[in-house]
Amino acid sequence: MTSFFSCGGLLRRSLLACCAGAALMTAHAAAAQGAERPGPIAIDSQPLGSALTALARQADVQVLFAPSLVRGRQAGRVSGNFEPREALRQLLVGTGLRATPTGERTYTITAETAAAPSVMEELVVTAQKRAAAIEDVPVAVAVVDGEDATRRNITSVTDLVDEVAGLSVNYAFGGTNYGLISIRGIGGADDYKPNGNPSVALHVDGVYQTSNAYLGMPLFDLERIEILKGPQGTLYGRNTTAGVINAITRGPGDQVEGRARAEYGSYDYVAFEAAVGGPVTDRVGLRLAVLAEAGGGFMDGAGAGLLAGFRPSVRGVVQTQVPPLVNPGRREGFGDKNLVAGRGTLSVAFAPETELTLKLFGSRDRGDTRQYDRIARSLDATLANAGENADPYEFYSVAYPSHEIDIYGGSAMLEHRVRENLNFTAVGGWQGSQRAVQGNGDGSPYPASQFDADETLSQASLELRLSDETGGRLDWLVGGFFVRDEVDFDTNWISYSALTIYDNLHQQERDSLAAFGQADYRLTSRLQLSAGLRYTRDTASYRGRNVDRNPWGISTFTTTFATTNPFVWDEDFEDDNVSGRLTLKYDVTSDLNVFVSAGTGYRGGGFDGTSIFTVAETQPFASETVDAYEAGLRWTTSRLRVSLDAFRYRFKELQATTRLSNDTNGRANVGRARSDGAEITIGAELFRTGRQSFYLDASATFLDTEVLSFSSNRVAEVLQTVGDPLPGAPDVSATLALNHHLELAGDWRLDSRLGVTHHGEESNRLNASPGNTAPAYTLVNARVELTAPGDWSLYAYGRNITDEVYFPELNGAARLVGAPATYGVGARFAF
Known part of the structure; x- marks a missing residue:
């Protein structure tokens, strides 16, 4: 609880701003x-x-x-x-x-x-840059509306995993602050460092996020989240080979309204969220929103255990000049959150046909860095595992690392109706992040290496679109996109394998420029042809150095990594690409339509962001391309909505983080791969009476992925990898929820939800061993909410109520354990 109230000053200021905004808007709305x-x-x-x-x-x-x-x-x-x-x-x-x-x-x-x-x-989505009913959109798209996101405690992109079929998160080499999102098995092999180009593009209010570092951006006061599956590029800001996650936050609206939520749960978890918005004048609207989270850490730290005081030996001689491993003592409830975030939205209607929306946001995260546990010593008797036990919720460490992550920025969207059937949109954004992250992926008091990273990110982007979106015989859109981002990241490493401390100092600058367009032409009253085209040009410069400090005088840095000290590089990259997509949609009846599509996708090349030691590692890797084929069916009646999709992807020059020739982890082009699969989504109203209704929604993704060829100078790894599934590609992922609504006397309402999610077996890296393959797991969640006539409600929930012990990731002897059974209660109020 102490960490939560340490943010009290910022939280109090945010709440006062909300109250002041509410009073101002209420006064203007009184008339x-x-x-x-x-x-x-x-x-x-x-x-x-x-x-x-x-x-x-x-x-x-x-x-x-x-x-x-x-x-x-x-x-x-x-x-x-x-x-x-x-x-x-x-x-x-x-x-x-x-x-x-x-x-x-x-x-x-x-x-x-x-x-x-x-x-x-x-369900109305803007997946194709215009509002349309979800069943009329000929792409695979999943939608989580804002209210549902709140009910399911989705406050970040990674929270979508186990809530949306076909999504997975992979931490693998980088630790829990370096998550990699995959869709349909694509993205789990990405670069975990902040200078990568993610396979899954994240957009927040139309602004493309250039780095996976922004996956830590909190999501709150949402209108909805759209998840587009498969390669995108003819409509969205930057080309992508896996898909797009598009988060859309709430605007001011045309009447004063607000909401607040307070929650308390297991392990002293506390959350508070509030928002208020509405018109200030006839032409100006304002919305303010805040979020705070604290507590919830379910791991227990047991200190250094038997390794307290340990020093390494060289040829049997203890190196007394090396500081001994310290024992930090025991710590209960490690992994607490400590997050505060806020957003302000201002909309100005200059005229009936012209509106400008401005958004400013910021977040401050000072939480614990989630730690790995290790398997029982009886199963792994190596020195690195000394002192461990079989309890998955207890870990041994010489430190309890935390992180400092600040994300901030703003965006502006100008919408102007030039004339009937012609609309202009401009979206500009700027944002940055400061991150200080500590940790190791070993889960041991004596890891092979541990890191302390300082990272500074900044980006600026502009997207311009001109469109006819009236739903007539011909709809079209043309646009241009530009983004520039800069990343400075300095990492200090303690390497017990090389018996030294060394620094990695990196700086990268990138530009991406694109022109795109799409036309939807209704050939007949039932048959529609869509064609899209995109040109992309990417450039990047990357420079840095590695410096061995050798503080103990026993460094094996140059021999361990086959390098020189210092090692310096300065390299450039450029590439361009033309990609496109053709889609044919046929309305079989007013309730049923089918579509087929074929296209290509592209993801720009770049540079490895891990520890670079040799000239070969400084060379840029090539751009990744994919040939994509998909067919789908949409059937909607008054009580039933069904979507079926089948897809086939073929990748060339697959980009992946893997084990390099000098035994470091790095990013390279590793060959060819495929991802085949099918998805089904069902929404059904099982029954409705005058006072109650019962609704089912379910979805499942079935994947069959394979590495078709693998480039490596290690014959054993080639033989081991070819034929393996891709990282972050569970064979089956599925969700099922039963929702019940009951009208009680006096306008009281009772809503309940029972959800089951299944995540199949998956590996977290290429050439994965059994120790890098996490077994399947199934989670059961429940929630009940009682709503009073005055728009306030009380709710209670349970997550993983069967208390299943599961591991979202295995990394050799280290394992990342999922949360045990947790329960909570809360209250909500709206006006």
Whole structure:
């Protein structure tokens, strides 16, 4: 609890800012009558489904409807300042449908001559840079809305693992602050250092994140998270070979509203989140949001154990000049969080057709660095494991490392309707990060090496798009993208294998420039052809040096790593690429459509960011390419939504972190690989009565991956690796959730959810041994929430309620253990 209140000053200032913003907006909104305010609406005549999604976006409301109810109907033109209800009424004139308010800023579309039918909630996504119903998007996309993210405690990208099928996280060589996200088995072999080019591109409010270091960015006050699976490039900022995670935060909205959440859980976990937003004037909106997390550490540190006071020996002689291993004593509850984050959003409507949205954000993380445990000494009697026991939640160490991670920045989005059917969008962003991270991937008091890294990252980007997105016979989009990022990272290593302390000092600068476009043309009323093209040019410069300090006078640095001291390099890289995609979608019926697609993907080459010792390691690795093929089916009725996808990827010049010729871990092109698989997603309303409903959602991803060829001068590793699965590619990953809603007397409501997630066996590196392959695991989670008429609620949850002992990662004798059974309670309030 002490660490949580050490952030109290920043938290108090954030809360005061929220309260001041709420008071200001409440004063301006007091003159407004009712819950709605008029706002600019500009919708052209188009298919009704497209018009409703466009209105939902412009008026910042939710519109629920069955796709089969609106297909074949046409909406008329609506333009002017309207309350959402009036805009919907005009939009539905002559369609035989009506809009009925069914919740706060929520409307349900029903037939005028019938009682409201049971309908599936319409999921609207912007996966193709425009609002569209999810079943009409011919790409594999999963969506987690903001409320669901809160209920599932998703506050970072890595929290999506075990919540979305087909996603995995791999830490492997770099430790728990260097996670690698993979989608459909691609990305788990990435570079764990901050200068890499991730296979999975993360976007936050339209801004591309250049480094996996930004995976630690907290996600809160979300509108939704979209996960696009497979190579992307004709619509998104930077080319990618695995997929895109697109996090979209909430905007101010057109009425004052706010929410707050407080939670307490196992291992003294405490969380607080609050947000308030709404109009300040008729043209200006403001939203402020804060998040704080503390505690939750479930590991116990047992000190150095039998290795306390140990010094290495050289030819049988104890090296007394080497400091002995210290015993830091015992520490309970290690792994606590200590995080505070805030965001401010300002929207300005200069005119009905022009709006500017500005966002500023920052986060401060001072938590413990999650530690590895080691297997029992009876199973590993080496010196490096002395003093260990069989308890997976207890570890031995000479230190309890922490980290200091600050992420900050801002973005601006300008949206302008040039004329009917022509829209211009500009998205600019700047952000940076300061990181100080300690740790080792050994899980032992006497590791082969341990590190202390200081990293400074900065990036600036600009994306421009011009589009016709009216949902007519031809939709098109063209755009340009530029990003520049710089990384300075200095790592101090204690190497007991080389009997020395040495420094790695690195600096990298990169530019990426791209032009892209896509056109969707409806050949007939049922058949649509989509074609996209992208040109990318990447350049990078990389320089640095390794310096052996040799503080003990017994260094074997030059012989161990086959290098010189100091070792200095200065290299450049450049490449360009043209990639594209063709998609054919056919509407079999109003409820069923199928699609096929073929395309290519590209990921720019660059430089290894680990400890570079030889000239060969300074040379840039080549760009990675993929040939991608996919087929899918989307079937939606009033009670059922089904998606089926099959895919086939073929990679050339696969980039991967692997064991290099001098026995260090580095990044290189290792050959060819494939990833084949299938996915299924089902959402079904099992039953609905006047007072309760029961809903099921389930998804599963099945993977068959293989290394087809492997480049190495070690014959044994070639033989061992070819035919192996890719890292971060579980054969099966699946989720299933049952959701129950019950209306009680006096407008009280009870909602409950039972979720099961399964993660199949997976390795964490190429040429993996059994000690690098984590077994499958299954987790069971539950949650129940009681909501009062006054928009406040109490909830309770349990995660891993079967208390399964599982290991998201094995790294030889070291293992990363997952959280045991945890429970918590909380309260939420909204106005």
